[in-house]
Amino acid sequence: MIIPVRCFTCGATIGDKWDEFKKKIEEGGKPGKVLDDLGVKRWCCRRMLISHIDLIEDFLPFT
Numbered sequence: 001m002i003i004p005v006r007c008f009t010c011g012a013t014i015g016d017k018w019d020e021f022k023k024k025i026e027e028g029g030k031p032g033k034v035l036d037d038l039g040v041k042r043w044c045c046r047r048m049l050i051s052h053i054d055l056i057e058d059f060l061p062f063t
Contacts, residue, residue, distance in 0.1 A: 002056055003015050003018040003048075003049075003052055003054075004048065007042070007044055007045045007048050008044075008048065009044035009045075010042055010044050010045065012042065012045050014040070014045050014048050014049060017038045017040060017049065018049065018052070020038060021034055021035070021038060021049050022054070024037075031049075031050055035049065035050075
């Protein structure tokens with residue numbers, strides 16, 4: 001759905017990094033390198049961004 005504002009495990013702010021992460025991945029960047037460039041170092045925060053599936057566009061017609 002919508003990317004969480006904070007990491008579920010450590011509470012670090014990750015919501016502000018989603019747009020840039022998504023843009024760089026669509027341009028062909030490797031996820032590990034993109035996360036390093038964004039300053040996301042903890043594995044728990046990295047998994048929050050890597051494993052997120054953006055479904056908001058799929059649910060909008062049903063509201």
